[in-house]
Amino acid sequence: MTSPNTTPARAGRERICTQCGATYRSQRNSSLYCSPACRKKANRGTAPTGGPAAGPAGFTVITKALLVAGYVGPITGGKPVPVYALTVPFEHALDELSFQFNRKGWGYISRDEFTEALRSDGIQGFATRSPAAVEEKRWQDRQRQREKRAT
Numbered sequence: 001m002t003s004p005n006t007t008p009a010r011a012g013r014e015r016i017c018t019q020c021g022a023t024y025r026s027q028r029n030s031s032l033y034c035s036p037a038c039r040k041k042a043n044r045g046t047a048p049t050g051g052p053a054a055g056p057a058g059f060t061v062i063t064k065a066l067l068v069a070g071y072v073g074p075i076t077g078g079k080p081v082p083v084y085a086l087t088v089p090f091e092h093a094l095d096e097l098s099f100q101f102n103r104k105g106w107g108y109i110s111r112d113e114f115t116e117a118l119r120s121d122g123i124q125g126f127a128t129r130s131p132a133a134v135e136e137k138r139w140q141d142r143q144r145q146r147e148k149r150a151t
Contacts, residue, residue, distance in 0.1 A: 018042070056084075062109065062117035065097060072123055085124035093126075 015026045019038035033039040056067055066072040066086075071093040074082040086093055098109050 019046075059121045060117045062097065062114060063121040063123060065100065066093060066123075069096065069100070071096065075124070083124065084122065086118070086126040089126050 015024060015031065017024060017034035017038050018032045019042045020034065024034035033042060056064065059067065063072060067084075071086060071088050072084055073087045075085045088096075094109070094111065094114050097114070101107060101109055
């Protein structure tokens with residue numbers, strides 16, 4: 001008697017479809033789409049609809065411009081989906097992008113429009129301190145309090 005097959009019915013690596021942003025299991029390392037329909041849509045030139053899950057391909061024009069300028073970048077290499085964040089303070093990114101858009105004649109970008117583009121694409125805000133730096137600051141504050149109490 002043979003042993004039962006212990007392999008799951010849908011073995012493979014979990015991936016994100018570059019067209020629709022859906023999570024699927026791929027049998028091949030080179031697959032980009034969850035279905036033939038998504039593959040055909042991409043070949044026809046239909047814009048990706050994946051949003052943040054589709055990564056840079058699904059970003060809005062504003063976020064793509066920030067990505068090209070280096071003001072947005074991946075902050076984690078998350079397995080299913082990397083997390084993107086501003087690499088400069090919000091005000092700096094808004095000012096620079098407004099300047100570039102005005103220079104090219106594309107018009108003015110309002111603060112609300114900029115904020116909505118970042119929110120819809122899942123871009124996190126700029127953080128100046130790493131977790132290690134935050135912990136160092138707490139330690140220094142505790143040391144100062146101990147010194148005050150000792151004197």
